Amino acid sequence: MSLSPRHHLRSSLQHRLSLYLRLTRPQPSPPLLITTRSLTTTPTTKMRLPYVPNPPPTSSEAEQAIVDRITARRAPRPLQPLDLALLHSPPVADGWNSFLGAIRTQTILPADERELAISRVAVCNGAWYEWHHHAPLAVQAGVSEGEDGLGVVKRQEPLLIEEGETKRGGLNERQWAAVCFTDEMTRNVKVRDGTFEKVRGLFSEREVVELTAIIACYNCVSRFLVALDVGERNGTGPDDAAH
Numbered sequence: 001m002s003l004s005p006r007h008h009l010r011s012s013l014q015h016r017l018s019l020y021l022r023l024t025r026p027q028p029s030p031p032l033l034i035t036t037r038s039l040t041t042t043p044t045t046k047m048r049l050p051y052v053p054n055p056p057p058t059s060s061e062a063e064q065a066i067v068d069r070i071t072a073r074r075a076p077r078p079l080q081p082l083d084l085a086l087l088h089s090p091p092v093a094d095g096w097n098s099f100l101g102a103i104r105t106q107t108i109l110p111a112d113e114r115e116l117a118i119s120r121v122a123v124c125n126g127a128w129y130e131w132h133h134h135a136p137l138a139v140q141a142g143v144s145e146g147e148d149g150l151g152v153v154k155r156q157e158p159l160l161i162e163e164g165e166t167k168r169g170g171l172n173e174r175q176w177a178a179v180c181f182t183d184e185m186t187r188n189v190k191v192r193d194g195t196f197e198k199v200r201g202l203f204s205e206r207e208v209v210e211l212t213a214i215i216a217c218y219n220c221v222s223r224f225l226v227a228l229d230v231g232e233r234n235g236t237g238p239d240d241a242a243h
Helices: 005-024 061-074 081-086 090-105 111-125 128-140 161-167 173-188 193-202 205-228
Strands: none
Touching (some): 081 090, 081 205, 090 205, 111 128, 111 173, 128 205, 161 173, 161 193, 173 193, 173 205, 193 205
16 A cells, blocks of 8 residues: 655654654763862961960969969060960969979070080971071070071981091080980980980089980970970971071
């Protein structure tokens, strides 16, 4: 049976429509590729705890007496960021003030050797707030600010007492012994016999005790400073901490 022209036309139109729909049908989108970018945060420039207000609030006469004692030791300077961190705990701040007062004002060790030891602790522990305060005091006590003085103290590698002839720069024998003793106490806790014997031969018994106490004391200070970023010096260095 032959199909009518109308039937042929209808079939042709249906075929064309079907083809058109296939060609214009939306195609499925490819899987969405999500890329992530790691974000870096800028290191904080604030101490990890808020400082207490200045003047520090007190809740008793005993606490006010503590603030007065710390203020008196600092005079004529104002209370320092370290004080305003420690005063979160007035009894700790009071004991700290007494210990540091004895170390700084009642020892007989010469100022240059004391400040060199403290500055070397700062370098070994990356305590640049400590460096910022004590490197200038070493210079005031006669240590050269150049490569043959503070430049020796700023070195990152361990300082070995037996290498003094080639490594000590402009430091004298006692100064070199003090910074090497500091280096070993700070890095290793234990001090080699040869290093101690050299120190023992150059310093009196009282001076050995005081030098050891100074190094131990400022290791305590530097660890507190760095852990809380007191003074906001973490992430800098000896040359960034301008003095």
